Structure formats: C-alpha cells, structure tokens
Amino acid sequence: MEREAMEVDVVIVGAGPSGLATACRLAQIAQETGQEISVVVVEKGSEVGAHILSGAVLEPRALNELFPNWKELGAPVNVEVKEDEIFYLTNNEKGIKVPGLFVPKTMHNEGNYIISLGNLCRWLAEQAEGLGVEIFPGFAASEVLFNEDGSVKGIATGDFGIGHNGEQKDSYTPGMELHAKYTIFSEGCRGHLGKQLMEKYNLRDGVDPQHYGIGIKELWEIDPAKHREGLVMHSAGWPLTESGSLGGAFLYHLDNN
Numbered sequence: 001m002e003r004e005a006m007e008v009d010v011v012i013v014g015a016g017p018s019g020l021a022t023a024c025r026l027a028q029i030a031q032e033t034g035q036e037i038s039v040v041v042v043e044k045g046s047e048v049g050a051h052i053l054s055g056a057v058l059e060p061r062a063l064n065e066l067f068p069n070w071k072e073l074g075a076p077v078n079v080e081v082k083e084d085e086i087f088y089l090t091n092n093e094k095g096i097k098v099p100g101l102f103v104p105k106t107m108h109n110e111g112n113y114i115i116s117l118g119n120l121c122r123w124l125a126e127q128a129e130g131l132g133v134e135i136f137p138g139f140a141a142s143e144v145l146f147n148e149d150g151s152v153k154g155i156a157t158g159d160f161g162i163g164h165n166g167e168q169k170d171s172y173t174p175g176m177e178l179h180a181k182y183t184i185f186s187e188g189c190r191g192h193l194g195k196q197l198m199e200k201y202n203l204r205d206g207v208d209p210q211h212y213g214i215g216i217k218e219l220w221e222i223d224p225a226k227h228r229e230g231l232v233m234h235s236a237g238w239p240l241t242e243s244g245s246l247g248g249a250f251l252y253h254l255d256n257n
Helices: 017-033 061-066 117-130 192-200
Strands: 005-013 039-043 055-058 083-089 095-097 113-116 134-137 141-146 152-157 160-162 168-173 177-185 231-237 249-252
Touching: 005 017, 005 152, 017 039, 017 061, 017 117, 039 117, 039 177, 055 117, 055 249, 113 117, 117 134, 141 177, 141 192, 177 192
Parallel strands: 005 039, 005 177, 039 134, 083 231
Antiparallel strands: 055 113, 083 095, 141 152, 152 177, 160 168, 231 249
16 A cells, blocks of 8 residues: 655654744745745644653743744743752752852843743644644654655655554554655654664764753642742752762742642
C-alpha cells in the first residue's frame, strides 16, 4: 500500500514554542505581503501541549515581537516574577543562599513571567490556526525524505495499525508523506529526525557532543501559608554531590498555590 503525498510550502515538525512561533510568523508575513503560503505543523502528541514537559520562566521579548497585543489576545502569561533565590544545598536539611551579588545576570528574572509552557503552546496553536496554519496533532514524523541531490524533500509520518510484533494489523494505514519547499525541524533536543539529519550530513564531525541529563517535573499544590506567588528558586548541590553528578533543581511559584 503506497503512502499518500501532500505538497505544501512549509512543513514544521513539532508544535512546541519554536515551531508554533515560526508558523505564526510565516503566516503573518504572508498576510503582510499579500501572498498565500501553505504551512503545516505535525505534532506527535494527541493534542498540542501534551508533550511539553518544561515548566517555564518566560522572557517575553520574543512574544512581544510576535504578538505585541498578547495581553489583549488572552495569552496565559499572568504571573510576573517578583523574587529570585538561589541555594547551594549541603544536605537534606541545610542550604546556603547565594548572595545576589554573585548570581549571574542570566539568572536574574526581573520582568519575566512564570508560566505553564503547555498552556502557552495551546494558545500559540490557536493563534496559528487563526492565521491559516494547519496543525496535525497525533501524527509523529518518523522519517526524513530526501531528494536525489541529497537535499531535504520533506517528512513522512508513522504508520498506524502496527502490532507489538511489528506486523501489520487489519487496521493498518500507511503514513503520509509531506513534501515541502522548506522543512523546519523543531523537535527539541535529541529529536528522532534530528539524529537522522546529523548522520546524513555528518553534523557531529569535529564538534563537542551535547551533554544531556534526565529531568523530572512535578506540579505541587502547597500550603497557602508557604506559597509566594512570583518566586523563582534554583538550587545545586545535594543530593547530586553524593554521586558526583551534575545538575540542579528549580521551583516556580505559580498562582493558586
């Protein structure tokens, strides 16, 4: 069974903040210049935001440029950072607060906002669709397609109806090919297609390898007496010092405890 093919101007892999912002800006430019371009975003999650794991402190400069009236448009960006604290933890009971004088400039968050990145992505998707962008959630891009000259032709989505043993079930449906003049990969770090591109174009040659770590996110509801809306806390040290590992922790106080 052959895969169907769809011709578009731009295909974007990944409905995260970068992919959706790109889609919005392309659609805005098309409107500003009186052109018609087809922009498609494919997203592996069942809905936009389903695979967005990061909590976030947002520096709003890019959002200001993309949608200067984002407040009027109802962007879920409401909790402004009021305090920054950084601790070096020595054990499970004690920590040393780092004086502000020694905190790097990039760790100061005045004028930034504490947000749910998943909610922001859902809002960006609404704006993108309002501008004429097509978003296909539930379609995981599984393969990069190449032209005969080695350039990227587009992507193919994964097949449906494949059993755990790798064999086709009665419900089998082949994936779809999306051919585009421009293909933008916004998968995030260590993306499946990104690894294909690195191998195809030898992008790892002569460069330092990227350093990866495991991140764990939890959403806590805490005692209102301990809640300080707008507080951003970062820490390093214990317990990772016991194993010699690198890393740290973050704690962002959103609204409603």
